[in-house]
Amino acid sequence: MGRDYNRGMKTPETYNNITVPTLILDEAKCRRNIARMAAKARANGVRFRPHFKTHQSADVGAWFRDEGVSAITASSLRMASYFADHGWSDITVGVPVNIREIDLINALAARIELGVLVDSLESVDFLSAHVRAPISVWIEVEAGYPRTGVMWEHPEDAIAIAERLQGSERLRLRGLLTHAGHLYAAHGAAEVERGYRLVVERMTSVQTALAAAGFNGLEISIGDTPSTSIVSDLGTVDEIRPGNFVYYDVMQSTIGSCTTDDIAVAVACPVISKNRYRQQVAIYAGSVHLSRDFLTDQEGTRSFGLVALPTDHGWSEPLSGAYVVSVAQEQSVVALDAETWQQLAIGDVLMVLPVHSCLTADLLKEIVTLEGKSLPMLQLSAL
């Protein structure tokens, strides 16, 4: 293209080929994140059923097999279908079951061990009447995060569901499942640890109530990246389902789940504009690439991502004081220190460490490794 981009910086060939916002994956960091979480699950004697909603990629999924993983979580039936196509035979769909997709439920149940979540008698009745192959059922429990699930304060609702399931031929009750989403708002390891203990206590109380009602041997499944990253002794749970840890992101490093060096993805973004009066640059990459997720600091300033420079081994540590100030649909404004601003030219590439990697990966729909290999992801439009 007749241009020497990122002058004076030693960068891999991959960056020279960047023309549009591109999700760059550091495979070594990603594999390290996977190995560390797998080791923690083994040390705690719990089943590791990672959530694949973050990477949505058959290739990245295969790296989990190398760590002995055989059971996974998906965030939709269509995602479960994609991973079933890629050889995964034990998949839990981690949201309350969508009965409008009963045809896909039956198609999946016929070929894999499918797990679904229920939190109502209505869903149980519908599934009992329409499911044509055995499926595993988890009762979702709300144990601190106000979203879905029977409420832990009302174990009688869980017991009513368990009783209703007894009448079903194909629905097998496996256990109690929760997502402690409120821990994503925690500040620091101590708060995550306290929150996690409370969630386990609440889940155990529901388990005990069910046992008292004659439902013994029910498992407890729990899944969020902050607690599974931070807490050493996971206590009396049977299964963990973290997902985000595969890449981590700025939000997780702020919580204390990881260091910024653990963040395995960054978005390579061409510089398209420089404002010398504000020492800012604009990059090609906006809300349709990075997402609109942001973090707010103590002064109320929003950050839509941290910023690093490309290096010959990937990207630098986040630049001090640099961050994504605002995002529009296809462009963003980045604040920089004076020296970096001076150094950058239009056409150079900046690396954005995403606030929330799940959304950024979902938006970009393709992963490129540092070595330049393209890893396809689930494409709903292709189904």
Add this chain to the structure above:
Amino acid sequence: MGRDYNRGMKTPETYNNITVPTLILDEAKCRRNIARMAAKARANGVRFRPHFKTHQSADVGAWFRDEGVSAITASSLRMASYFADHGWSDITVGVPVNIREIDLINALAARIELGVLVDSLESVDFLSAHVRAPISVWIEVEAGYPRTGVMWEHPEDAIAIAERLQGSERLRLRGLLTHAGHLYAAHGAAEVERGYRLVVERMTSVQTALAAAGFNGLEISIGDTPSTSIVSDLGTVDEIRPGNFVYYDVMQSTIGSCTTDDIAVAVACPVISKNRYRQQVAIYAGSVHLSRDFLTDQEGTRSFGLVALPTDHGWSEPLSGAYVVSVAQEQSVVALDAETWQQLAIGDVLMVLPVHSCLTADLLKEIVTLEGKSLPMLQLSAL
């Protein structure tokens, strides 16, 4: 599927076929929005160059032709390429030019009348050296919204660019272009009107400075949905480039750009959970469908969308007091009044009016009309 959904509601057949979150388009409302904006442009004697980044659809684009539109705006070179494939021959890309896509720039310049934005001498120099066919160049001006463009307070920067362009054989300076993005934060028509007048005044001052430097006949292009919707007399501008008005959304109805009845899209979302203690439901549709854009009311409460019921002609007015409380990756929590909560069953469909329709449409990547016709959109992964 053995189930009578949305009991007692008269709904089009389209809703019975919904299995996953689906962007539903009311074609009549959409065509009305297009016709109204086209009429305003005609009344003001300005060129109507609509931004196609909101709908990203060749089919919706064709409805603009019925209103005499022949020139459009795109938010990326790839989007311009898609619309060039669908017969559009005069396209401005409304972000500072990304020089890393010089091959695509040349491919487009060879087959359509391509317009690009510059705000730096660097970009001009690069284009002068590498462009192989004539292109139109607009100097982007920042006139109130801190993003990109030479700053209106520094017309000498615009003059320097104009002078540099004189030396180029293929780059033809067309005019001055701005996006008044700050008007999206305005409250009410009066504030939008005042903000718009100020922007036009600033653009005119840059135009005057350029004329004094010998650059006469430069056009002024302006483009945002709030001002073009609200302001009757658009003043001394030559071109308008609004985009969002094609669908409008809750944000625009809050600003005063439209009524909620003008909102032409809603997301059909299956109900997957009911919480009787909080009178909430959960729907299948999360941040990867609706986006994370929200509005904050005076008490600081966030809303990720308004909520309506399906009807035989589309959807109802937004339900009073009902809104999307929180969004996770693939599910959201909706607050409802007691009567609606009672009426809804798991498996029913709720309609979410999006906060920001540009992002919701971009995420869903497919449009379904009330009559059940599927309208494809730009798929970057297919390029």
